[in-house]
């Protein structure tokens with residue numbers, strides 16, 4: 001997930017766009033898994049194993065496209081589970097396969113990268129790498145996907161197709177998802193599911209919505225130049241701070257004016273009003289623009305069905321307010337039907353709230369079985385539903 005940021009002396013502007021809501025048809029599901037994967041995920045054998053993995057990854061956070069040790073850990077666990085995989089995909093990515101090895105294919109995805117943030121939580125398993133931290137919970141994401149892999153492998157005979165495990169690099173700004181797609185790794189996949197942990201939803205609860213759930217985003221650089229001088233004779237100076245402030249204000253008005261936020265003229269024009277020059281530079285290669293995350297309507301029905309069955313109606317919010325972070329999961333959704341949901345991993349509601357990307361972020365490991373079970377149930381149920389449709393169509 002990505003947020004607004006300032007860098008150096010230059011003004012970096014981060015903007016968000018929400019897409020229009022597409023319309024989808026609806027359908028009912030009668031199929032259910034015969035096994036409750038949540039019961040399995042909560043067993044000490046699975047839970048303790050996940051906690052160990054999560055703490056190990058948390059202690060050794062790696063930034064985007066540098067997840068070498070994390071990738072190695074994943075492959076070692078897959079080896080132990082007897083799960084075949086492709087590697088390297090998109091530098092450090094790992095793609096695993098469980099099931100028949102043939103069509104239909106459904107993917108479940110976890111991002112692996114950490115952030116350039118110094119962890120400020122004092123605990124036994126604090127980050128051992130100065131200036132790096134898993135402050136977005138991707139350590140838990142990797143762990144829960146491995147948890148799902150373990151559960152699905154135990155029930156491989158019941159899988160009516162192939163579950164594709166996607167361990168992707170560089171979600172935070174590096175568009176790892178795009179690289180996974182370019183590598184052709186998801187060529188024959190007909191749907192993809194992903195989750196993001198949230199520190200302000202209690203353990204055992206989930207939230208999502210159909211249609212747009214997260215914003216699009218992009219970063220560009222605006223260099224505004226003025227002319228220095230003595231504060232006592234301001235008439236001989238040109239103040240870039242004033243111009244920058246005016247640019248920021250006018251960008252705030254973009255939504256109501258419906259101007260194209262990618263149009264550099266907005267910034268250059270506003271700077272000129274204050275007699276300053278502005279240059280706008282887009283870093284599309286380094287910091288790609290993320291499209292909005294838009295959830296598929298059919299997959300929303302399936303999610304609702306699976307989550308309510310596993311957790312109970314009161315634990316499933318199917319109409320959460322969209323929020324303004326961005327996710328590179330959206331790249332998958334541009335190519336295949338995809339669904340992203342939010343998983344509760346609130347640490348302790350009595351303590352002050354710490355957002356994602358906070359150096360004080362703490363996550364509740366009791367949420368791990370829920371993520372693992374949901375991943376596994378969504379994938380397995382999708383395949384059952386797919387096969388039922390094929391049978392019905394004759």
Ligand SMILES: *[C@@H]1O[C@H](CO)[C@@H](O)[C@H](O)[C@H]1NC(C)=O
Nearest residue numbers: 103183184185186187188189
């Ligand atoms: C996708 O399916 C085609 C046709 O069966 C096959 O040639 C190709 O290798 C598959 N791609 C992947 C990534 O599995």
Ligand SMILES: *[C@@H]1O[C@H](CO)[C@@H](O)[C@H](O)[C@H]1NC(C)=O
Nearest residue numbers: 225226227238275276277278
């Ligand atoms: C803006 O650009 C013009 C033309 O290049 C130049 O003459 C002027 O000095 C510049 N002004 C500032 C404040 O940089």
Ligand SMILES: *[C@@H]1O[C@H](CO)[C@@H](O)[C@H](O)[C@H]1NC(C)=O
Nearest residue numbers: 347348349350351352362364
């Ligand atoms: C939750 O936070 C409160 C206030 O800081 C504290 O008193 C309590 O012990 C904490 N509970 C847990 C389970 O950590």
Ligand SMILES: *[C@@H]1O[C@H](CO)[C@@H](O)[C@H](O)[C@H]1NC(C)=O
Nearest residue numbers: 026027298299382385386389
């Ligand atoms: C099965 O068919 C129904 C009705 O057309 C559709 O809504 C659903 O998404 C299909 N499921 C899969 C997995 O393709």
Ligand SMILES: [Zn+2]
Nearest residue numbers: 001002136172
């Ligand atoms: Zn993030």
Ligand SMILES: [Zn+2]
Nearest residue numbers: 001136171196
């Ligand atoms: Zn994230």
